[in-house]
Amino acid sequence: MPGRRGPDLGDLVARTARGDQDAFSALYDAVAGPVLGLVRRVLRDAAQSEEVAQEVLLEVWRTAARYQPERGEVMTWVLTMAHRRAVDRVRAAQAAADRDRRDAARSHTPAFDEVAEQVENRLERELVRRCLRALTELQREAVTLAYYRGLSYREVADLLAAPLGTVKTRMRDGLIRLRDCLGVAS
Known part of the structure; x- marks a missing residue:
């Protein structure tokens, strides 16, 4: 109808x-x-x-x-x-x-094997850093503010002086690129 x-x-x-x-x-x-x-x-x-x-x-x-x-x-x-x-x-x-x-x-x-675990953690951190560097500056800012500083989408939008929809799109696109870069199954 x-x-x-x-x-x-x-x-x-x-x-x-x-x-x-x-x-x-x-x-x-x-x-x-x-x-x-x-x-x-x-x-x-x-x-x-x-x-x-x-x-x-x-x-x-x-x-x-x-x-x-x-x-x-x-x-x-x-x-x-x-x-x-x-x-x-x-x-x-x-x-x-x-x-x-x-x-x-x-x-x-x-x-667990402490040395192996430390090496694995270090390699994972480096992979995350490399994948973050592969994001656009805008995606990296939005993801970093939300996930490393714990800000809500609204707070990220206010801090970046960007519309909420734009921030959500940046986050979604950035997280998809991170997922793909990290090889995480969806």
């Missing part, structure tokens, strides 16, 4: 906040795909992505009453939750790995 629009997400969130399960079902149908897609891009693991996406959608159900339309669109609100939850999962996994390394170092019984 020409001119057909999707459901009014703002109305669905308001009804969900009042406990309307049918509204939540419609909201779920409208946002589940984008949520899973975003989470999968961050985590790159299908099982974990599905788990995190379900956590996010449960959080939407629980916190629908806190949605503030004046602060942004429903899809933005939901995808922000999804991105944060996915990044938290990555950070938790990294923290667990760091904790395991510290425990192994304290027990003085390394679970």
